[in-house]
Structure formats: structure tokens, C-alpha cells
Amino acid sequence: MTAAADLAPSYELVVIGGGPAGLAAAALAARAGVSTVLFDENPGVGGQIYRAITSTPVRSRAILGEDYWDGAALADEAKASGALIVNGATVWSLDRQRLVGVSLGGKARLIEAGRVIIATGSQERPFPIPGWTLPGVMTAGAAQTALKAQGLVVGGRTVLAGSGPLLWLLAAQTLRAGGRIDAILDTTPRRNWLQAMLHLPDFALSPYFAKGLALLREVRAKVPVHRAATIEAVGTDRVREVVFSGAGGTRRLPVDLLLLHQGVVPNVNLANAAGVAHVWNDRQLCFVPVLDAEFGSSVPGIAVAGDGAGIAGGTAAAERGRIAAIAAVRALKPQAAVPDTQAIRQRLQREEMGRAFLDCLNRPADSFRLPEGDTIACRCEEVTAKQVRETAQMGCEGPNQMKAFLRCGMGPCQGRLCGLTVTELIAAERKTTPDEVGYYRLRPPVKPITLAELASLPISEAERKAVER
Amino acid sequence: MARAADVVVIGGGIHGCSTALHLALRGLKPILIEKDYAGRHASGVNAGGVRQLARDLHEIPLSISSMDLWERIEELVGDDCGFDAHGTVLVAENEAELAGFRERVEDLRLRGFEHEELIDASELRRLVPAVSERCPGGVVSRRDGAADPFRTTQAFRRRAVEKGAEVIEGVTVTGLSRSGANWRVETTDGDFEAPKIVNAAGAWADRIAAMLGEPVPLAVVAPMLMVTSRLAAFIKPVVILRGRKLSFKQLENGTVVIGGGHLSTPYRDSNETVLDWEKLAISARTVWELFPAMHQATIVRAWAGIEAYMPDGIPVVGRSSTSEGVFHQFGFSTHGFQLGPGTGAVMAELVATGSTNTPIDGLGIERFAAK
Numbered sequence: 001m002t003a004a005a006d007l008a009p010s011y012e013l014v015v016i017g018g019g020p021a022g023l024a025a026a027a028l029a030a031r032a033g034v035s036t037v038l039f040d041e042n043p044g045v046g047g048q049i050y051r052a053i054t055s056t057p058v059r060s061r062a063i064l065g066e067d068y069w070d071g072a073a074l075a076d077e078a079k080a081s082g083a084l085i086v087n088g089a090t091v092w093s094l095d096r097q098r099l100v101g102v103s104l105g106g107k108a109r110l111i112e113a114g115r116v117i118i119a120t121g122s123q124e125r126p127f128p129i130p131g132w133t134l135p136g137v138m139t140a141g142a143a144q145t146a147l148k149a150q151g152l153v154v155g156g157r158t159v160l161a162g163s164g165p166l167l168w169l170l171a172a173q174t175l176r177a178g179g180r181i182d183a184i185l186d187t188t189p190r191r192n193w194l195q196a197m198l199h200l201p202d203f204a205l206s207p208y209f210a211k212g213l214a215l216l217r218e219v220r221a222k223v224p225v226h227r228a229a230t231i232e233a234v235g236t237d238r239v240r241e242v243v244f245s246g247a248g249g250t251r252r253l254p255v256d257l258l259l260l261h262q263g264v265v266p267n268v269n270l271a272n273a274a275g276v277a278h279v280w281n282d283r284q285l286c287f288v289p290v291l292d293a294e295f296g297s298s299v300p301g302i303a304v305a306g307d308g309a310g311i312a313g314g315t316a317a318a319e320r321g322r323i324a325a326i327a328a329v330r331a332l333k334p335q336a337a338v339p340d341t342q343a344i345r346q347r348l349q350r351e352e353m354g355r356a357f358l359d360c361l362n363r364p365a366d367s368f369r370l371p372e373g374d375t376i377a378c379r380c381e382e383v384t385a386k387q388v389r390e391t392a393q394m395g396c397e398g399p400n401q402m403k404a405f406l407r408c409g410m411g412p413c414q415g416r417l418c419g420l421t422v423t424e425l426i427a428a429e430r431k432t433t434p435d436e437v438g439y440y441r442l443r444p445p446v447k448p449i450t451l452a453e454l455a456s457l458p459i460s461e462a463e464r465k466a467v468e469r
Numbered sequence: 470m471a472r473a474a475d476v477v478v479i480g481g482g483i484h485g486c487s488t489a490l491h492l493a494l495r496g497l498k499p500i501l502i503e504k505d506y507a508g509r510h511a512s513g514v515n516a517g518g519v520r521q522l523a524r525d526l527h528e529i530p531l532s533i534s535s536m537d538l539w540e541r542i543e544e545l546v547g548d549d550c551g552f553d554a555h556g557t558v559l560v561a562e563n564e565a566e567l568a569g570f571r572e573r574v575e576d577l578r579l580r581g582f583e584h585e586e587l588i589d590a591s592e593l594r595r596l597v598p599a600v601s602e603r604c605p606g607g608v609v610s611r612r613d614g615a616a617d618p619f620r621t622t623q624a625f626r627r628r629a630v631e632k633g634a635e636v637i638e639g640v641t642v643t644g645l646s647r648s649g650a651n652w653r654v655e656t657t658d659g660d661f662e663a664p665k666i667v668n669a670a671g672a673w674a675d676r677i678a679a680m681l682g683e684p685v686p687l688a689v690v691a692p693m694l695m696v697t698s699r700l701a702a703f704i705k706p707v708v709i710l711r712g713r714k715l716s717f718k719q720l721e722n723g724t725v726v727i728g729g730g731h732l733s734t735p736y737r738d739s740n741e742t743v744l745d746w747e748k749l750a751i752s753a754r755t756v757w758e759l760f761p762a763m764h765q766a767t768i769v770r771a772w773a774g775i776e777a778y779m780p781d782g783i784p785v786v787g788r789s790s791t792s793e794g795v796f797h798q799f800g801f802s803t804h805g806f807q808l809g810p811g812t813g814a815v816m817a818e819l820v821a822t823g824s825t826n827t828p829i830d831g832l833g834i835e836r837f838a839a840k
Binding site: 108110397404449451457 | 506508513617623698744750751754756763767768769770771772
């Protein structure tokens with residue numbers, strides 16, 4: 001185990017995040033002779049898609065699917081490359097001078113980076129429905145984490161609700177592992193199919209086409225699927241029922257666990273706090289960093305690879321990581337041999353082919369992104385949709401002003417669970433675009449650190465003298 | 470066609486907004502021009518301290534007149550601004566410091582100022598039970614307190630508009646020139662004309678002064694703050710230190726704001742700041758030593774607001790030394806929030822009547838003129 005004291009004060013390349021993009025980037029750069037450290041906050045590498053790939057207790061390969069086990073090769077490759085891979089390392093700060101704040105075993109360090117590749121991936125899109133803060137309501141991703149890392153399958157009466165490929169994947173994985181799913185509430189608006197069909201020819205050529213169809217068939221054979229236009233989690237102390245409306249009117253299902261998921265969006269917090277420019281992507285309904293062809297951001301020396309650069313899936317993430325790493329190697333060690341980017345780009349293009357279809361099909365309905373009334377928008381500070389809407393109507397033009405009025409986005413989650421909701425609500429009320437409204441300006445630490453950790457930061461001699469006068 | 474006003478106020482921080490409000494209350498028509506939005510920088514993101522304690526002698530009259538307005542802030546701006554008056558306590562970390570504080574308090578009394586009061590160890594413990602046992606006493610200013618900075622600045626802005634001021638945001642001043650009896654203010658959104666101008670442009674005020682041929686040695690600074698997650702209530706007053714840089718305040722919601730003036734690197738052209746974590750670590754250690762209750766606290770956010778610092782650490786308030794009809798109100802040197810309400814009133818009085826009853830001696834821009 002690497003300890004904070006073992007870290008060098010600087011590395012040529014710092015890779016943040018140990019999912020497919022980070023693993024592939026670190027492996028490529030280290031093999032080219034670049035001094036590389038990869039910080040990952042989990043106990044083992046893999047990110048979310050290959051979570052616990054080196055340690056999962058789930059033995060049967062069929063349960064998590066063959067695609068999951070692809071992660072093992074990436075992990076091995078990174079390990080063999082000579083990159084220093086540090087798990088349990090939380091990166092809480094990155095700035096435009098490429099100073100990386102990281103905590104490890106309760107100790108904080110500042111590490112200078114020649115180049116940085118942010119590979120912090122995606123997060124689940126907020127799903128603000130009435131009752132979503134009740135105990136017993138979780139994200140599907142949280143359930144998948146428990147399955148991969150601990151081999152735990154959900155128990156009790158379980159309903160999955162939402163849309164997107166990962167919802168169906170989790171359903172299949174849960175069923176294969178012997179878990180119970182009583183119903184799936186499919187929130188995909190029917191009209192999405194019209195938009196999506198335009199992109200069907202490309203999707204039919206993508207690797208996701210056959211896999212997706214097989215997954216749908218597998219799950220539908222075992223679980224009743226209802227279409228839902230509205231969903232509400234009902235209960236006082238915890239969720240007791242899920243109430244939904246569909247073609248057949250309003251229905252209620254008793255439930256012990258309600259798992260929500262409506263796709264993933266880039267996790268922008270670290271890049272945003274580092275000053276990386278972002279732009280609204282209307283097809284994916286989220287902010288994405290502004291990047292060049294090598295995934296370089298608006299801040300010199302900082303690249304964003306993987307799903308953090310826009311959602312494209314795990315295989316594409318690895319290819320993006322390689323392209324970003326090649327750019328880093330070329331900048332740091334122009335003489336070093338690197339793989340041909342042409343072949344990598346071709347593979348990436350193939351992976352990205354079906355994306356337009358998936359984005360259009362799985363675009364969540366307005367009613368699941370733009371809550372109303374007393375539905376909570378910001379969980380940390382318990383701010384309702386109505387409060388956000390009214391404050392916007394009063395003249396509040398952006399999320400940063402909204403923070404000051406309502407404290408939304410100022411809790412420990414740093415806006416991860418409300419940022420997109422608040423931006424979209426303001427845009428809707430003020431009849432403008434999310435791009436115009438913008439996103440929270442995020443402040444480090446992007447992950448909370450304790451006062452003790454911060455106090456443990458070594459302080460340079462010059463700094464000590466300057467302060468003590 | 471230039472838009473006309475009685476006064477153009479440049480800058481929408483608490484000072485510009487307060488001056489605009491007080492000008493409007495005097496029946497004048499001010500137009501306030503702000504390059505971003507009101508309270509975007511230091512005025513909106515400072516520690517919120519409303520403090521008379523430990524001020525430079527030159528600014529004590531302004532501070533006291535401001536305090537009178539803070540105590541009726543809701544009447545003035547229609548919002549209580551989150552102001553609470555639990556006092557500010559300057560903690561002495563040792564006997565030598567306490568002796569220095571005693572001299573200061575006695576000196577203030579001779580000058581007729583009674584807001585600072587020396588306290589012994591037992592009164593210190595009564596006011597701040599959580600403070601480390603080894604601190605021998607301190608100074609309290611009991612009427613002091615804290616307020617919500619962005620809410621306050623916005624409240625001044627809103628009330629100014631209600632009283633007839635016009636506030637134009639997202640527009641930058643690009644030039645100043647004479648136009649007959651008026652000043653012509655050129656901006657990124659057309660021209661404005663007014664006989665009088667107030668320069669309340671904070672960290673950008675030197676650029677306005679330079680347009681008047683009045684260069685001023687302003688440093689652009691961005692003092693850092695950090696805030697913790699919620700803790701059980703354990704401290705009421707704002708606590709500050711002298712020997713080491715610290716200000717410390719627990720808000721109503723339980724979060725603790727830690728500041729004290731350690732500086733980040735500001736980039737005033739892009740509105741960005743880059744934090745200096747080594748200095749924040751020094752703050753963390755100071756807190757660690759002073760407040761054992763804080764050991765388990767979690768830092769959730771750190772930030773810095775861009776503002777102006779003058780070489781002598783006190784603001785520029787008064788007439789331009791070169792340009793008739795122009796007034797300066799900037800350079801509050803990391804302690805301008807409390808001064809906002811009162812300085813706006815004094816500035817409006819000065820602009821409207823040509824003089825003010827509140828002494829502002831020693832704060833003029835002429836002190837920086839090339840000798």
C-alpha cells in the first residue's frame with residue numbers, strides 16, 4: 001500500500017480516476033517512459049463499470065456479463081506498465097497551475113503535475129420525483145456497486161424505475177445473481193422512438209445493438225414492465241409504495257426498495273473547479289467540457305478523458321484515455337514511441353456510432369428533470385423545486401446567485417445531486433437556455449476533507465517564514 | 470444618445486449599491502454600472518463580519534456611523550440581511566498580546582471611543598466557552614456581529630432600484646471624458662452622462678482612476694475563506710486573532726466559516742482565483758490549536774473574493790484630486806463589508822451637499838500622489 005509519505009512531490013503525469021479511461025491512459029503513458037501516478041478513490045481500480053474488478057466476490061462470469069471482465073485486462077495492463085497506482089486516494093483539488101490536492105490514509109498532500117488527465121467518469125443523472133429522498137429509495141448505480149463490490153443482491157419487494165441501458169443491465173445482473181425485481185417502470189417517452197429511429201442505421205452497426213436487444217429480451221422475459229409517465233415514492237418513515245401513471249391510469253405497487261436511474265452524465269466537479277470551460281450538450285442534456293481532438297481542455301495541460309468528456313461508454317472511455325495519454329507523452333517526451341492514433345480513433349469511432357440513437361431514445365422526459373411543487377431539488381439543503389422556480393421568477397438569473405438565496409448546491413455533495421436540476425429549472429422559468437444560465441462555479445475541496453487532513457498538509461519553509469514574519 | 474443621470478456609480482459591490490441607494494433616498498437619479506452582477510466579488514463572498522473592533526483610527530467614525538445603520542438594516546433595505554449581533558471577540562493568545570490590547574483600549578477611550586472593551590480570562594470563557602484554556606483574555610465589541618454578504622448586497626441593490634436608482638449589470642466602463650458640464654462614461658453598452666461619478670469599482674478601481682490621470686497603487690488581492698459541514702452550536706460571537714491570521718464564525722445553520730486574510734492568487738481579468746492550500750493548512754492548524762471542538766470538522770468548500778488592498782491598509786474615500794465631480798470609494802483592504810452601509814450614506818451626503826459631517830480625514834486619494 002502506498003502511503004501519503006511515499007508520494008513524490010511531482011510527477012510528469014497525474015491521472016485522476018481508475019476507470020477504463022484512467023487505466024488505459026496511465027498504462028500507455030507509463031510504458032512510454034513518463035513518470036505517471038494514478039489516483040483512485042476506491043479500494044481497487046475499475047471505476048464504476050469495472051468496479052472491484054480485481055476483488056469482486058461474484059465468481060460466475062455470466063452474472064456481471066463478459067463486458068465486465070474486459071476490465072481485468074485493463075487493470076493488468078496498468079499494473080504491469082510501471083505507473084504508480086494509488087487506491088484510496090481522494091483528489092479534492094486541482095487548479096490551473098496543475099497542483100493536485102490529494103488525501104490518502106487521513107493525510108493530505110499537494111502534488112505538482114506536468115500534465116493532468118481527469119478521468120473521473122460519470123455520475124447518475126438526478127431523478128427528482130416526489131419522495132425520492134425517502135429511505136428505501138436508492139439509485140440503481142448504488143445497487144450495482146453493492147453487487148459488484150460485495151456480491152450483495154437487493155432483497156425485498158424491489159421496483160426499478162427509469163430509462164437507459166444501465167437500468168436494463170442492472171436488472172439483468174440482479175436477476176442472474178438470484179435477486180428479485182418485482183417490476184420495471186419504463187419512463188422512456190414513446191415519442192423518443194421517433195427521434196431515435198433517424199439514428200437507427202448507425203446504431204445497428206454499433207456493438208451495442210445486439211447486446212442491447214439481448215438484454216431487453218432477457219429482462220422482459222422475467223419481469224413485468226410498465227410504462228410510466230409520472231412516478232411518486234410514497235411513505236412517511238420510508239418508502240412503502242410506488243405510485244405511477246401510465247396508459248392504464250394510476251397504479252400503486254407495494255415496495256421495499258425503489259431503484260431510480262435515468263442515465264448518466266459527466267461528473268464535472270473537478271474539471272469545473274479547475275477552471276475548465278464547459279458547454280451545454282442538448283442531446284445528452286448535460287454540461288460537457290470544451291475539448292480539442294486530443295481531449296485537451298481550455299486549461300493548458302489538463303485533459304478530460306472517458307465519460308467525463310461526454311457519455312460514450314466504457315470501451316470508448318479506454319480509447320479516449322489512450323488518445324489523451326498520447327498527447328501527454330508527445331508534450332512531455334517528444335522522442336518517446338507511442339502507438340498509432342489512427343487505429344485508436346477508428347476503434348473509438350466505431351464505439352461512438354450508436355450514441356446518437358441511445359441519447360435520443362433515452363432522453364428523460366421533462367417531467368422527470370423539471371420537478372414541481374414540494375419535490376426536493378437540493379437534497380443537502382432541502383430546497384424544493386417551487387422555491388427554485390419562484391426565486392428564478394423573482395429575477396435570480398443563475399445557479400450561483402441561487403446558492404446565495406436558497407443555499408442549494410452548498411451542501412456536502414457540492415451540487416452533484418441538484419446542479420442540472422437547478423440549471424434547467426432556472427432556464428425553464430426564465431425562458432432561456434441552460435447554456436445561458438450556466439452551472440454552479442464549483443469550489444474546492446470538490447470532495448470534503450477533514451480539518452485534520454488539511455492540517456496535516458506539509459508546509460514549505462518559505463511559507464512558514466512568510467506567515468510567522 | 471447618451472443616457473443621462475445625476476450620478477453614475479461604477480461598481481455594484483456593497484459600497485456602490487449602498488451609495489446608489491443613499492443617493493436615491495436624497496432624491497437624486499443614480500445609474501449604477503456593474504461589469505458582472507451585484508455582489509459577484511468580495512461583497513458577495515466575504516466572511517460577513519460586521520466589525521467595529523480593531524479598526525484603524527481613520528476609519529472608526531465611518532465604522533460607527535455604519536453600525537448605526539446595521540442596527541436598523543431591515544428598516545433601511547427591507548431585509549434583515551441575516552444580521553445578528555453576538556459581538557466580535559479579539560482573543561489574546563498570551564499575556565504580551567493582552568498587554569498590547571489594554572494599551573489600545575485605553576488609547577481609544579482617551580479619544581472618546583468606547584466600543585472596544587478589555588475582557589479577562591473568565592469573561593472570555595463566558596463569551597467563547599470553546600476557546601483553548603491557555604488564552605488569558607481579549608477585547609470584545611459587543612454590538613458587532615455578522616451578516617449574509619450576498620443577501621446584504623442584493624438587498625441594497627433591490628432597495629436602490631425601488632427608490633429610483635437604475636442598476637445596469639454585465640456592462641463594463643471603458644472610458645471617461647468631459648462633455649461640457651458633464652462626465653461622459655463610455656461603456657460596452659453605450660454612453661452615459663452625469664455631472665458626478667462615484668468610483669466604487671473595488672479591485673478594478675485603479676483602472677477607473679487611471680482614466681482620470683490619477684494612478685493609485687492598488688493591490689489586487691483575494692483573501693481565502695473556507696466553510697465546514699454543520700456542527701452542533703458551540704460559539705456565538707465572531708472570533709479574531711492578532712498574532713496569527715484567523716477569523717472564525719459559526720453561522721445559524723451550524724456551519725463554521727474560517728477566514729483571516731490568507732491570500733490566494735487572483736486573476737482579475739478572468740474573475741478567477743487559485744487557492745493556496747498551504748496557507749489554508751496554516752489556518753486549519755490555528756483552528757485546531759484554538760478550538761478542540763473542531764477536530765472532527767469537515768471542510769466542504771473554500772473560496773476567495775477579489776478586492777483591492779491599499780499600501781496603508783485603509784480605504785480611499787473622498788473627492789478625486791484631479792477631476793471635479795468625481796469621488797472615490799474603494800480600497801477597503803479586506804475589511805469593507807461592515808463599512809458599506811455607512812460609507813454609502815456619507816458618500817451620498819458628500820456628492821449631494823459637497824461636504825460630510827462624518828470625518829473622513831486621512832482617507833483621501835491625494836495621500837498617494839507622487840511626491
